[in-house]
Amino acid sequence: MEKDFFQQVYEVVKLIPPGRITSYGAIARYLGTARSSRMVGWALNQTKSQAYSIPAHRVVNRNGLLTGKHFFGGEDTMQELLESEGMIIEDNQIINFKERFWDPTKELSL
DNA sequence: AACTTGACGGTCA
DNA sequence: ATGACCGCCAAGT
Numbered sequence: 001m002e003k004d005f006f007q008q009v010y011e012v013v014k015l016i017p018p019g020r021i022t023s024y025g026a027i028a029r030y031l032g033t034a035r036s037s038r039m040v041g042w043a044l045n046q047t048k049s050q051a052y053s054i055p056a057h058r059v060v061n062r063n064g065l066l067t068g069k070h071f072f073g074g075e076d077t078m079q080e081l082l083e084s085e086g087m088i089i090e091d092n093q094i095i096n097f098k099e100r101f102w103d104p105t106k107e108l109s110l
Numbered sequence: 111a112a113c114t115t116g117a118c119g120g121t122c123a
Numbered sequence: 124a125t126g127a128c129c130g131c132c133a134a135g136t
Contacts, residue, residue, distance in 0.1 A: 023118085040117080041118065060117085066117090
């Protein structure tokens with residue numbers, strides 16, 4: 001039996017090292033691209049209710065843009081969290097995105 | 111039961 | 124380089 005797509009997303013996100021970030025597409029690809037990146041976003045949307053310790057703030061879109069900052073309760077909560085981990089953010093965009101990018105298919109996957 | 115929206119991404123114009 | 128469209132699947136209305 002396969003775990004729920006969402007559950008797999010949670011595991012991957014929880015495996016993201018501190019000070020690192022990844023993209024929805026990267027996670028989707030790691031899980032097999034079968035489901036589109038949107039499902040990853042939906043999965044994370046559930047996490048805020050799942051009470052899991054999901055560092056969703058470490059997941060951004062492929063632009064390095066904090067698309068879901070509004071879902072963290074505050075306006076800049078996500079940005080502050082990322083900045084606390086060493087991310088350089090300007091105008092909701094991660095400047096050193098490529099430097100801090102963490103690809104599960106590259107780091108976890110063989 | 112049907113339509114619309116949604117934390118995206120890639121390709122085409 | 125910028126803008127627009129399509130794909131993908133699930134949940135909400």
